[in-house]
Amino acid sequence: MKFLPFVAIAALVAVGPTFAAEKHDDTHVHESLHGGVVVEVKDLDLELVAKPEVIQLHVRDHGKPVDVTNGSAKLTVLSGAEKQEVELKPAGDRLEARGSFRVGAGTKLIAVVALSGKPSTTARFNLK
Template sequence: MKFSKVVALAALVSVGPAFAADKHDHAHEHESMHGGVVVEVKDLDLELVAKPEVIQLHLRDHGKPVDVANGSAKLTLLSGANKQDVELKPAGDRLEAKGSFKVGAGTKLVAVVTLPGKPSTTARFTLK
C-alpha cells in the first residue's frame, strides 16, 4: 500500500471517533453489556467485543437488541502497520467472526453495518 493511502486512511480513522463520541442528550446510557467498546450512531448503540480469536458486534436500539438475522458487517482493523478486513455474519443475537485477529490496546476498527431495509451504518472504535 502506498504511503499516501496509509496516511489518508489514518486521517480518516482518527477523525471518525470524534463524530461517534459526540455528546447527545438522550435519557439512556451507553453502557457496555458484553465487556466491549460502545459507540452510538444514528440512535443505535453498537458494542464491539474484540478478542484475538473472535470479534462480536452487538446492536441495540434504545436498549433493545436489534434483529441481525439478515444483517452483516464489514470490519477493518488497523493495528500499527497491520490492516485486516473481516466480514461479520449473524450468530444468534449478534454479528460475529471467528479466526485470528491482531487486536489490542490502541487498535482502531471501522465497521460498516448493513441491515435489511435500512441504510448502511458506519461506526469507528478504538480499543482500550
C-alpha cells in the first residue's frame, strides 16, 4: 500500500518538466522594425538606430509603440578609446539626437531611458 503513493508522486515529478518545456505561444516578437539593434529590458523593446548623423531610439511595449512625449535618454557612445555623451529628446514617436557621432561596427552604447510614469531603464547595445 505504501508503494502506490510513491509511484503517484514519482509520476507527477516526471511529468511536471514536460509541461514546463512545452513551446508557449509567445506573440511578443523582438525584431528590428527600423533597421537597428533591439534589446529587451523590463518588458520593453528598445531599438537603437545609430548613424553618423543621427541616433534614434524606438521604444515598444509588447510590440506597440510607447508614448515618448515626456521621455528622454542619456546615451554613452564608446567607440575605441573615444567616449561621447549624447542626450536623446522626443521626436515624434521616438527619442532622437542629431549631430556627428562616431558609430560603426564594434561601437558600444549604453542608454539610460526615462519615460513618464516608469522607473528609468538601462540598456546596452553592441553595433555589428
